[in-house]
Amino acid sequence: MKRLxxxxxxxxxxxxxxxxVFVLILVGSIVRVMGAGMGCPDWPKCFGSYVPPITAEGLPANYQDIFREQRITKNERLARLFNSLGYEELSKKITEDPAVLVEQEFDVTKAWIEYVNRLVGVLIGFLVFLNMIFAFAFRSRSKWIPFMGVMIFVLTGFQGWVGSLVVSTNLLHGFITFHMLLALVIVAMLIWMNVRVRELSIYPDKNLFIVSLLTTLLFIPQLILGTEVRGVIDDLLISTIGRSEWSQSLSDSFYIHRSYSWLILIGAVAIFYYARKTEQVWVINLSMRLVFLVFLAMIAGIGMVRFDFPVWLQPLHLILAVGIFSYLFYLTLRLKFVK
Structure with a gap:
């Protein structure tokens, strides 16, 4: 066992x-752009079964009412919890927002797309468990390594519960945003463990570290803005507005998100500028990839507007954003300034 x-x-x-985790984020994005987020109206089962039905023939005639009532019951418990914590407005929205009570008809394609999303989530659960078990082998090196492994395992379970809330609240935007940010926290923790166990040297460069840290902090609001824009697009997806008119129906968050991207590009270029002064090959190469990813993400964002939001371009834009965050966090971690 020790050899293993x-x-x-x-x-x-x-x-x-x-x-x-990257794959799950990508699959989750595909689920959203395909409008399959409510392909399974219950959780963890799908239409009351662990395997989605192929046709609606086996479902009761009033299946929409049945699953709506189940979600209402769960949402009432959730609303009481948030109300006790002082989130009265959110509690009211969960129980009274008409959009939360809308029940979709059975669609075999959407059901199986959402089912695959959940299967990937289960697979990650097993991998996270192994990651935790293996982490305890390094407890003599640092107590934080097994602790981080345990925290990732706990957060993954919590993430599954948040996923169930996303379903029960009919894809309420606030829960989707939180769901996404929590996935990025898990990504960051996995990267930290990788760096710590590999004993990668921390390269002390104060100027480069400050620029990298600032760019990372600036990128977090950009991610949040991106999820808000996706929320608007989700609403447009189920509306009667044609894709060619979506660009005229976007909220102010889109224009802020679009302009804000130039700050991220400036930050990435500044990182590359300072990286060249270090003469460290790995720093220069990583900074070049970072600039390239930011540039691609901006091109993808422009492409979505110019070409009426093609389905394949939205998941690509998201996975590029996650890649940018991962590079920034990894670089900042490696450049930690030491006096």
Whole structure:
């Protein structure tokens, strides 16, 4: 067993887990652009079964009413919880927003798309568990390594619960945003474990560290703005407005998101400028990739507006944004300034 749990195998499990989280984010984005978020109206089952039905023939005639009542009951419990915590407005929205009570008709394609999304989530749960078990082999090196492994495992379970709330509240935007940000927290923690276990050297460069840290902090609001824009697009997806008219129906958050991207590009270019002064090959190469990713993400964003929001371009835009965050966090971690 000791031969199995070693640094090489841990890093392999950690990398696979990190990659699978990227896949889950990508699949989740595809679910949203396909309008399949409510393909399964219940959780963790799908139409009361662990495997989605192929046709609606086996479902009761009033299946929409049945699953609506189930969600209403769950939402009432959730509303009481938030009300007790002082979030009265959110509590009211969960129980009274008409959009929350809308029940979709059975669609076999959407049901199976959402089902695959959940299967990927289950797979990640097993990988996160292995990541935690392997992390305990490095407790003598640092107590934070196994602690981080446990926290990732706990957060993954919590993420699954948040996913159930996304379903029960009929894709309420606030829960979707929180769901996305929590996934990025898990990504950041996995990257930290990778750097710590590999014992990668921390390269002390104060100026580069400050620029990298500021760009990382600036990028977090950009991600939040992006999720708000996606929320508006989700509403347009189920509206009667044609895709060619979506660009005229976007909220102010879109224009802020679009302009804000120039700050991120400036930050990435500044990182590359200071990276060249270090003469460290890995820093220069990583900063070049970062500038390239930011540029691609901006092109993808422009392409969505210019070409009426094609389905394939939206998930690409999201996964590029997650890649940018990962690069920024990894670089900032490696550049931690040490007096």
């Amino acid at each position: 749990i070693n640094r090489k195998n841990f890093l392999r499990i950690n990398a696979i887990t990190l990659g699978s």
